[in-house]
Amino acid sequence: MNDSSYVGYMSSESSSHSLDRPTRTVTLSVNGETVEAEVEPRLKLSDFLREECGNRGVRVGCEHGVCGACTVLVDGRATKSCLTYAVQVDGASVTTVEGLAGDDGDLHPIQESFHQEHALQCGFCTSGFVMATKELLDREPDPDRETIEEGLADNICRCTGYQNIYDAVERAAAELADADYPRGED
Amino acid sequence: MSGAEPHSEAAPGEDVEADQESFVGTGLERVEDRRILTGEAEYIHDKAPEDAVHMALARSVHPHATIENVDTSAAEDHPDCLAVVTGEDLQADYNPMPCGLNEFEEWSLAVDKVRYVGEPVVAVVAPDRYAAEDLVDLVSIDYEQHEPVVDALEAREDETVIHEDVGTNVPDGETMEFGEVDEAFDEADNVLEREYSWGRISGVPLETAGVVAEYDTDDDAFDVDCNIQLHTLVDDTVYETLGYPPEKVNLEVPPDVGGSFGTKIAIHRYCVLAAVASQQLDGRPVKFVEDRIENLQGGDMHSSDREYRVRLAYDDDGTIRGVDTWFVDDFGAFPRYPVNQALKPLSVVTNAYDVEHVRYDYELVMTNKTSQTAYRGFGVPAHLHALEMAVDEMAHDLGADPVDVRQANLVQPDQMPHKIPTGNVYDSGDFPEALDRIQNIVEEREVCEGGLLDPEVVEAKREDGKYRGVSYTIHIEPGVSGSDWTDRQRTEDGALEEREREDVEELPEHFRIELQEDGSVQAYLATDTSGQGHQTLVTQLLADQLGVLPSDVEVGYLDSVTAPTEYGTAASRMAVMLSGATEGAAETLRHNCRQLAAEEAFGSALDDIVYRDGGVECQQSGERLELHELAELDSGRGQRLTRVQYDYDHPTTELPEFDEALTQKYPVYPTAAFAANAPIVEVDTKTGEVEILTFYSLRDCGTRLNPTIVDGQAHGGLAQGVGAALMEEFQYDDEGQPQAITMFEYLLPSTKNMPDIELEHSETPSPFTATGAKGTGEGGMIDGPVAIASSINAALREYDFVTNQIPMTPHRIRQRLRETDEGE
């Protein structure tokens, strides 16, 4: 993440066209880095994160709030970034899947558990599930099956049939309990 | 399969096994995962060349209309507009897209007429997608509407023909007879006839279609990055449409694709349009990402939508004498490539039963709906559903337990390999034992105190209107399709009779290995992948075969120009075809390494050199060369021995058992994976809701190369089976307007609907494949819906209820219960 300021969606081409689309300035933290940008009010947070901040691990599966592939944490809460406008998160702190692994490149216990339990196939849903799991375990460190099912009910996976995802969440909960991993808002 | 060096040259008793343990057969962790979990994986949606511009499509809002006028002037006047493409532009300079039947002409943008809601009419290009969609709003299209053709059964007699030049709404169909069908029906004690319907259901992968196309002005050629499935097979749908030779249109698929399940074979329209736009823009890269609404309503990705009539001839003792199926498949507006989806059920026409007399009769019908593509199971799920519902009805009529009726008709283990009436051959399996085992498991664990089917609990629930039940069913999953039969419907009349065995041409699987200077191994697949873990499979096999560590193996992909035409990831071919190709290539490389050492280093005879543990050794002198040394030795040579390619032939090419089916272009699937299922369901007769409490499934796909991945495929397939059985459907209203255009209406199973899955296994190796593996990518979607439907029947047995429609939504259950109550 670089800290230069971003111009919104009209960036690359705007010079060659006489566009006067309205923009607004937003300042937020993305995975711990401060980002200031000029954005169109209609720019979705998902597109802002992907296109402007380079966080392409944010996936877009439906753009209408059903699939959960675009789930990120906004001030610690799992949020569908396709249903959120970038201007709405002015001043907020956003965490994407890119913000999870340690600086040494070690996978976060949730990521590692998804790998160990074969909780991903095509992987398109995975960023969203990992982030939803993060919020769930922050809130509920030792969830039972029902709590897991409830906690992940806003995310769709078309490949795995969920069984291995449940196992991954349980494994992650156990690992986190053992490891005393820092919880909550980073 | 162990990682042995099987060369006959090794002296007897000489141990050439690698010291390390075998990776095949273990659940080696997937090599694909890390990049995905960290967000680094680059899916097609993530490709963003610096100067890329974005395309959006204006689509038809009418199901059936003549295009009176297309006015793009307002869009063109907008400062954001970079390019506009219309159907007329395409007609002037390009070709129509190849269709699944010869007489049809389909343009990438509608010309003269629109035939379904969502059909693309105009393409516009702008600096970003938001702006491109603004331009779409400025395109104005005048239509003259026509009566839509919506109901497939009525369409057959409808005066309105949606392709006037073709002259009929039923462009394809055939009646095929195997055995003495009329005699069997005349002689049988009983005949039943019933109707069943299978809704418009499809794969709906989480990632939509995407493409980044770039025209090269110097070479007059195209680079098309996209997530098409089978890019080395269906690349003709792009290059022929552009009017270029194959080597000028390079299709490349990223290593990560967000699911396909068959559906993405049909995204060529988008590839063509982005390529055309890039050509108009003198080579500026043009990107298009389908949005979800486009995908659901007009993304060329619906699948089988059938009305069945099944006749069953059977004796009083429960013996099935003959099966006669007729169906109409609503193919939508254009017959796309998967017209042969209507034929695949022939490969499993009698399911696991031993029945000699079969009639198979179908009609493909054109309506004003989105066209069909392939979906997991490729037409088989609907057939098995119709057949097994009829078997349930037959058991009801006989007053028998359905599982007894099924057992009485199964193919016995001593009949294997078993040729079914249509010429396909089941390779191996003990069906009676599998069915018996799943029944015993469920009875032991669940029909007891504390179990889901504890008789007391079942009784108590009933008072509440909740009916629990289970049915034991068994299903074949035909795997590893041949390729030659797939154009049967485009083969001239009469040509089939004259065909000889030598006229059959099967496509092999292509594979390459290159030894790198550091001794690591670079492999290349000629097929694309979408979550099945092919990189892991190949890594496992090569680590074993070459005696190296998985971390020394890198697996890449060939583009459509570099790779030969080959089939790829279809019909659960890969476990078998890819492992065959990988093993063949590895064997060639081991041989070449020995030859290289003989010629360039040891100066000894080839026979005196063995390949062992990632290197070669001279048995006389004890000298040894490691892989990196071999690579170096080879680097100066003109004819490189450490770069090998291998084409693995389809298993049937060596098996005379399949000659008859191959020659007649009947579907050829040399492996028969199978499943014995027992989903325990609870039906709420008040609300019509069905809950699956636990899904027991005993699965056999021969040798399991990677059990973790195989189980993952089973879970995922069953989840799609649950969706199909209970909730998924692309419905249309009477006016031809699609009703499921968001994921709020096309419902996918979530954590809320998925039951626990209890997998049991058996392993009956295939005698027909190199590793003993059978194809198994489609299973749960093939056998899930029918198994669930049969369990619903079991739960509601006292109502004499047999489900007749997939999906069984609460509304339909209630309606059916009312009908049954009224005694139909």
Ligand code: FES
């Ligand atoms: S992309 Fe946001 S919920 Fe589907």
Ligand code: FES
């Ligand atoms: S792994 Fe493909 S959607 Fe979940």
